[in-house]
Amino acid sequence: MKRMELGKAFTLMEPGPVVLVTTCDGQKNNIMTISWTMVLDFTPAFAITTGAWNHSYAALRKSRECVIAVPAVDLIDQVVGVGTCSGADTDKFEKFGLTPVKAKQVGAPLIRECLANLECKVVDIVSKHNIVVLEAVAAYFDQSRKEKRTIHAVGDGTFVVDGRRLDRRKMMRSKIPDGV
Amino acid sequence: MKRMELGKAFTLMEPGPVVLVTTCDGQKNNIMTISWTMVLDFTPAFAITTGAWNHSYAALRKSRECVIAVPAVDLIDQVVGVGTCSGADTDKFEKFGLTPVKAKQVGAPLIRECLANLECKVVDIVSKHNIVVLEAVAAYFDQSRKEKRTIHAVGDGTFVVDGRRLDRRKMMRSKIPDGV
Numbered sequence: 310m311k312r313m314e315l316g317k318a319f320t321l322m323e324p325g326p327v328v329l330v331t332t333c334d335g336q337k338n339n340i341m342t343i344s345w346t347m348v349l350d351f352t353p354a355f356a357i358t359t360g361a362w363n364h365s366y367a368a369l370r371k372s373r374e375c376v377i378a379v380p381a382v383d384l385i386d387q388v389v390g391v392g393t394c395s396g397a398d399t400d401k402f403e404k405f406g407l408t409p410v411k412a413k414q415v416g417a418p419l420i421r422e423c424l425a426n427l428e429c430k431v432v433d434i435v436s437k438h439n440i441v442v443l444e445a446v447a448a449y450f451d452q453s454r455k456e457k458r459t460i461h462a463v464g465d466g467t468f469v470v471d472g473r474r475l476d477r478r479k480m481m482r483s484k485i486p487d488g489v
Numbered sequence: 490m491k492r493m494e495l496g497k498a499f500t501l502m503e504p505g506p507v508v509l510v511t512t513c514d515g516q517k518n519n520i521m522t523i524s525w526t527m528v529l530d531f532t533p534a535f536a537i538t539t540g541a542w543n544h545s546y547a548a549l550r551k552s553r554e555c556v557i558a559v560p561a562v563d564l565i566d567q568v569v570g571v572g573t574c575s576g577a578d579t580d581k582f583e584k585f586g587l588t589p590v591k592a593k594q595v596g597a598p599l600i601r602e603c604l605a606n607l608e609c610k611v612v613d614i615v616s617k618h619n620i621v622v623l624e625a626v627a628a629y630f631d632q633s634r635k636e637k638r639t640i641h642a643v644g645d646g647t648f649v650v651d652g653r654r655l656d657r658r659k660m661m662r663s664k665i666p667d668g669v
Contacts, residue, residue, distance in 0.1 A: 324642065347536055462504065463654075465497075478646030
């Protein structure tokens with residue numbers, strides 16, 4: 310998977326795709342499905358909503374690292390599967406045929422099958438609101454992947470797939486960071 | 490616009506649409522375009538990223554109220570227009586032909602032309618990360634509106650329109666709150 314400029318990586322998260330978040334507790338890799346995410350700044354920093362109700366949370370808090378992997382629509386059943394079982398009793402990489410790939414700057418693995426991967430460090434945990442603040446330190450995008458449409462969880466068990474793309478670059482120029 | 494059950498309102502925000510956020514400083518209504526949002530819980534509570542760089546922020550902080558209005562794709566040019574000028578020198582409702590509608594529990598107005606509207610109270614401001622935590626207190630959905638596809642800002646001046654919807658309700662049943 311090819312490196313992507315960090316300054317463009319927020320564009321992977323801003324549209325709100327459902328993502329897979331990997332962690333490593335020092336021994337075991339795990340994955341959780343997260344739909345509650347937000348961009349915080351262009352560096353990029355992100356927020357995700359998670360807490361002790363997710364088995365991955367302990368590893369995330371301990372290691373202070375994770376990978377955000379962005380799946381495309383052809384992985385929808387893996388995304389739902391990962392989100393409906395627990396790492397407490399399941400090796401999710403094995404169960405769902407996903408391939409962990411060694412990251413460069415964090416212990417959590419990239420997911421080979423995903424469209425994009427973001428290596429992230431935990432910057433802060435706002436426990437009161439179950440918000441984990443992340444800073445991405447490396448980004449990868451699989452340009453060679455044919456299916457690039459991402460999916461958006463509605464929250465009622467349905468998912469909306471990316472449709473057509475509208476260009477408003479000219480109107481937006483004043484608001485877009487240089488180089489994006 | 491018809492009332493919507495509060496317990497289902499998170500499904501408006503979870504897919505990550507770009508939204509319009511209205512405020513009222515006691516005298517003037519204003520609107521900002523916000524793409525950096527996140528669900529925090531099903532009640533529903535939301536987080537948005539904003540700060541002093543947005544003219545609306547002062548009114549949001551002072552009134553501790555706002556409305557999140559969800560536009561559909563036919564409003565894309567209003568969404569971009571609202572996001573690229575300032576309430577400091579512009580009456581955005583007038584400039585973009587949007588109609589303020591009196592809300593029930595907050596001073597900020599609903600936007601008649603939008604697909605959905607959420608009256609929100611500010612619960613907390615996490616200044617360190619520019620996160621405003623909101624709780625929705627009333628929700629409305631315009632079922633009669635023909636165009637219901639929302640738009641997702643990519644952040645580079647392009648926008649992805651909702652495509653088709655995939656149903657995974659059966660697989661997801663264990664994770665969906667009752668009644669959603």
